[in-house]
Amino acid sequence: MAAEAETASTEPLLKTPFHARHVAAGARMVPFAGYDMPVQYPAGIMAEHNWTRENAGLFDVSHMGQAFLVGPDHETTARALEALIPADIVNLPPGKQRYSQLLNEEGGILDDLMVTRSADPDEDGALLLIVNAACKTADYAHIEARLPANVKLVKAEHRGLIALQGPKAEEVLAALNPEAAEMGFMTLRTLKLGGVKANVSRSGYTGEDGYEISAAADRIGEIWDALLLDPKVKPIGLGARDSLRLEAGLCLYGHDIDTATSPVEAALNWSIQKRRREEGGFPGAARIQREFAEKPARVRVGLLPEGRAPAREGADIATADGTIVGKVTSGGFGPTLNGPCAMGYVAREHAAPGTKLDLIVRGKPLAATVAAMPFVPNRYKR
Amino acid sequence: MAETRYTKDHEYIRIDGDTGTVGITDYAQGQLGDVVFVELPSVGKALTKGGEAAVVESVKAASEVYAPVSGEVVAVNSELEAAPGTVNEDPAGKGWFVKIKLTNTGELDGLLSEAEYQDYVKTL
Numbered sequence: 001m002a003a004e005a006e007t008a009s010t011e012p013l014l015k016t017p018f019h020a021r022h023v024a025a026g027a028r029m030v031p032f033a034g035y036d037m038p039v040q041y042p043a044g045i046m047a048e049h050n051w052t053r054e055n056a057g058l059f060d061v062s063h064m065g066q067a068f069l070v071g072p073d074h075e076t077t078a079r080a081l082e083a084l085i086p087a088d089i090v091n092l093p094p095g096k097q098r099y100s101q102l103l104n105e106e107g108g109i110l111d112d113l114m115v116t117r118s119a120d121p122d123e124d125g126a127l128l129l130i131v132n133a134a135c136k137t138a139d140y141a142h143i144e145a146r147l148p149a150n151v152k153l154v155k156a157e158h159r160g161l162i163a164l165q166g167p168k169a170e171e172v173l174a175a176l177n178p179e180a181a182e183m184g185f186m187t188l189r190t191l192k193l194g195g196v197k198a199n200v201s202r203s204g205y206t207g208e209d210g211y212e213i214s215a216a217a218d219r220i221g222e223i224w225d226a227l228l229l230d231p232k233v234k235p236i237g238l239g240a241r242d243s244l245r246l247e248a249g250l251c252l253y254g255h256d257i258d259t260a261t262s263p264v265e266a267a268l269n270w271s272i273q274k275r276r277r278e279e280g281g282f283p284g285a286a287r288i289q290r291e292f293a294e295k296p297a298r299v300r301v302g303l304l305p306e307g308r309a310p311a312r313e314g315a316d317i318a319t320a321d322g323t324i325v326g327k328v329t330s331g332g333f334g335p336t337l338n339g340p341c342a343m344g345y346v347a348r349e350h351a352a353p354g355t356k357l358d359l360i361v362r363g364k365p366l367a368a369t370v371a372a373m374p375f376v377p378n379r380y381k382r
Numbered sequence: 383m384a385e386t387r388y389t390k391d392h393e394y395i396r397i398d399g400d401t402g403t404v405g406i407t408d409y410a411q412g413q414l415g416d417v418v419f420v421e422l423p424s425v426g427k428a429l430t431k432g433g434e435a436a437v438v439e440s441v442k443a444a445s446e447v448y449a450p451v452s453g454e455v456v457a458v459n460s461e462l463e464a465a466p467g468t469v470n471e472d473p474a475g476k477g478w479f480v481k482i483k484l485t486n487t488g489e490l491d492g493l494l495s496e497a498e499y500q501d502y503v504k505t506l
Contacts, residue, residue, distance in 0.1 A: 046441055
């Protein structure tokens with residue numbers, strides 16, 4: 001038997017503030033983006049996935065990069081960031097969060113990120129950025145090299161980050177601070193959780209309602225422990241995080257999006273607000289505006305294979321006559337869907353939901369249908 | 383009692399006369415995690431020692447199962463189509479993959495005994 005190799009490295013692995021807790025809980029640890037991270041706990045990916053969909057899953061996402069962009073006022077900081085990303089940040093209200101992408105000059109995606117404007121009037125001019133672990137060093141260098149003199153990037157490496165996700169997340173977090181229940185989707189508040197000050201946003205990456213909680217690395221373990229005292233909460237590893245985000249139709253950087261794909265090809269049009277589409281003024285704007293006007297030549301779609309065999313990343317996508325028209329970028333088995341699902345890029349003429357295509361798995365065509373995403377309906381608190 | 387031999391790749395073959403039942407060990411199913419699909423060969427297919435005998439898909443990844451010895455497939459466990467999780471629940475019993483008619487029983491000599499395999503797993 002031969003399993004797919006996990007990414008190995010000779011570099012010493014970094015540890016999050018929760019490392020000892022993961023090991024003590026019996027997690028299987030794997031190298032991920034330079035960190036020693038839990039891929040699963042003893043219950044296994046399927047059970048962890050289902051637990052998150054039905055209760056509340058607790059994820060350590062401290063490997064992700066957190067940094068503050070700090071300028072003299074919101075307008076100045078927002079304009080500096082808008083020169084690098086296509087989202088409207090100038091009009092982002094205090095305490096609101098937005099998903100966007102750092103773009104290269106060709107409109108390709110260097111990383112995807114969350115941008116949050118502080119709710120605190122005393123912090124006007126500060127934006128919190130959350131970026132992918134594997135990209136953070138390059139992201140920071142890219143951003144710093146392009147900032148005006150009066151805006152600074154302040155890395156928040158002294159902070160940890162956890163995600164509490166699932167239909168019972170609100171009930172669980174509100175038990176620590178009732179204000180959590182009042183929050184709307186993609187909003188941020190500073191809350192005391194069991195005596196620890198935390199930046200809490202109502203967001204996540206599983207398709208479920210939930211929160212992301214950022215706090216000082218030396219105190220965040222107390223929040224983790226307090227949450228786990230609730231029997232509705234179990235720790236969940238990166239394996240289930242991946243199957244949850246796949247069912248939710250969410251992109252994974254380095255797989256579904258990369259430096260060659262634009263946000264329009266990636267079907268992330270919703271993340272580029274009207275003002276920016278019209279005005280441009282971000283890297284690769286010419287390409288992205290052209291793709292909005294003319295539609296891109298290829299686009300990210302959802303794919304539902306027939307039967308139970310999953311199609312994985314890298315599988316070719318073909319028409320019935322065998323012509324290759326695309327490639328799978330993420331694929332696996334969806335525990336909630338109780339069947340395989342995948343996403344990938346196809347030539348635009350094959351992108352309509354309902355289109356029949358073949359996924360080439362181990363040299364053989366596997367019948368599949370282009371499907372709308374998310375595969376499992378999301379349950380964000382609007 | 384039928385004798386069972388093992389590979390270092392975590393396949394077993396339970397010998398009964400000139401046929402053998404092939405599956406993966408309990409250690410292997412634990413490493414794989416939840417099995418969601420098993421691709422089996424056709425009855426009649428000739429397998430070569432070390433060649434692909436089946437493919438096991440877990441939530442996370444696809445893994446090849448190699449033939450411990452050469453032989454012809456005489457039966458496949460079609461129950462696994464509807465219940466792939468049987469591989470996790472009972473790998474040495476109901477979770478078998480294929481039965482093969484051995485073409486070279488001498489190949490069994492290169493495989494590990496039960497005790498040797500258990501010692502090997504302890505080193506992993």
